[in-house]
Amino acid sequence: MALNPSISSFLAYVLIVFISSLVSGAHGQGVVRRGVGDIIRDRQTVVSESGVFILGFFNPNQNSSSGGETRYLGIWYNFSRDVIVWVANREIPVTDSSGVVELTEDGDLIISQNQTNNINDVVVWSSNSSNPTVVNPVTTLLDTGNLIITNGTEDGDLIWQSFDYPTDTLLPSMKLGLNKQTGREWKLTSWKQPNDPFPGESVLQLGNSGLHELYFIIDNKKYSRAGSWNGEWFVGYPIAKTNSRFLSFSSTMKPKLFLPSA
Numbered sequence: 001m002a003l004n005p006s007i008s009s010f011l012a013y014v015l016i017v018f019i020s021s022l023v024s025g026a027h028g029q030g031v032v033r034r035g036v037g038d039i040i041r042d043r044q045t046v047v048s049e050s051g052v053f054i055l056g057f058f059n060p061n062q063n064s065s066s067g068g069e070t071r072y073l074g075i076w077y078n079f080s081r082d083v084i085v086w087v088a089n090r091e092i093p094v095t096d097s098s099g100v101v102e103l104t105e106d107g108d109l110i111i112s113q114n115q116t117n118n119i120n121d122v123v124v125w126s127s128n129s130s131n132p133t134v135v136n137p138v139t140t141l142l143d144t145g146n147l148i149i150t151n152g153t154e155d156g157d158l159i160w161q162s163f164d165y166p167t168d169t170l171l172p173s174m175k176l177g178l179n180k181q182t183g184r185e186w187k188l189t190s191w192k193q194p195n196d197p198f199p200g201e202s203v204l205q206l207g208n209s210g211l212h213e214l215y216f217i218i219d220n221k222k223y224s225r226a227g228s229w230n231g232e233w234f235v236g237y238p239i240a241k242t243n244s245r246f247l248s249f250s251s252t253m254k255p256k257l258f259l260p261s262a
């Protein structure tokens with residue numbers, strides 16, 4: 001569900017997130033793993049263990065009259081490719097069907113083009129998660145829709161996860177707010193156009209100071225807000241009062257979170 005600059009769309013957005021929590025909550029934490037050297041090519045997909053989500057390349061123009069071959073790595077619900085919940089290379093598309101995804105030995109997930117000739121390979125996106133201390137990294141698609149990279153050692157430490165880089169959709173267990181440890185902000189940003197996942201002008205963001213209000217921002221200006229958090233719900237959005245399990249909030253020296261609960 002893409003952000004739309006209207007209050008009615010905000011209500012629809014919350015409803016979709018609530019339904020998503022019910023769908024995802026009905027499945028376990030199934031995983032499908034890929035290790036170093038396992039290449040995912042265009043037209044190939046990875047399905048989470050319980051079949052909830054699919055990872056693969058998609059063309060946002062396939063259902064429109066717009067021309068051009070632009071390919072993006074995304075995650076979508078298995079029941080419909082139209083429900084794209086996350087996009088990796090939303091700023092730089094692959095321009096033909098030669099795109100591949102590969103996990104490097106130092107834990108970096110990369111999308112490259114023209115894999116058939118190493119001299120001409122062009123990296124169009126990277127998770128920027130390389131670390132010389134990583135051992136046998138593994139990438140995993142969870143049934144929550146989270147794509148993660150973990151250390152291949154027994155401890156399985158988390159190296160990177162797509163939930164830290166949301167696009168325009170909030171899934172159960174995802175966060176909005178500020179990670180006070182890393183300084184990274186979790187927020188949703190609309191697609192530029194229905195057939196273009198490039199970051200648009202509409203943003204759903206949680207205020208990082210004061211009353212921690214939830215804002216709709218359009219073209220860097222606050223368009224609407226859901227009020228401050230009163231400990232159970234946002235006061236400007238009383239419908240959430242009847243669904244207290246739907247949201248939770250935390251403000252500590254560690255990450256400050258706003259998240260739907262499965």
